[in-house]
Amino acid sequence: ARESLPERLRAVHDGIAELIKRHRPDILSVEGVFYGRNVRSTIVLSHARGVILLAAATAGLPVAEYSPAVVKRTVVGRGGAAKGQVGYMVAQLLRLTRAPSPADAADAVAIALTHLLKRAPAAARPAAR
Numbered sequence: 001a002r003e004s005l006p007e008r009l010r011a012v013h014d015g016i017a018e019l020i021k022r023h024r025p026d027i028l029s030v031e032g033v034f035y036g037r038n039v040r041s042t043i044v045l046s047h048a049r050g051v052i053l054l055a056a057a058t059a060g061l062p063v064a065e066y067s068p069a070v071v072k073r074t075v076v077g078r079g080g081a082a083k084g085q086v087g088y089m090v091a092q093l094l095r096l097t098r099a100p101s102p103a104d105a106a107d108a109v110a111i112a113l114t115h116l117l118k119r120a121p122a123a124a125r126p127a128a129r
Contacts, residue, residue: 005047013051020059028056029115031107032067066114071107074114086110 003011020028030052036042056063069079075089087099087106093113100106 005044009047009051012048013055016052016055017059020055020061025061027062027064027115028052029064029066029111031071031111032065034068064115066111066118071110071114074117075110083107 030049033046033049034042036045053063066074072081072086073079075081075093076085077089081089083103083106084099087103090106090109090113091097091099094109100109
């Protein structure tokens with residue numbers, strides 16, 4: 001938080017670029033644009049999202065975008081699910097003893113699961129418990 005916004009954005013970009021280089025994914029799944037009550041937070045998050053998309057584009061990586069409602073509906077079964085419900089279902093689907101922490105990590109896993117579930121043939125989709 002002590003760094004300037006450009007420095008923090010550079011750190012996000014460099015971190016994502018390093019993860020892409022290290023893990024060589026086939027695709028990057030991200031949450032679509034959303035807005036919140038705090039306009040400043042929304043703008044800062046949009047900047048961060050932009051550098052993440054830039055890192056993907058620079059690496060030649062395709063990007064799949066899913067709205068928050070689609071992620072919640074895919075993972076939980078309803079588009080208005082609370083964060084805790086998303087975490088719970090991520091843990092259930094992946095047979096984890098607890099949800100990824102912090103809640104933003106569970107959200108990120110839910111976005112990846114959404115991509116997998118949307119792309120997988122129906123017979124290959126895991127059944128929720």
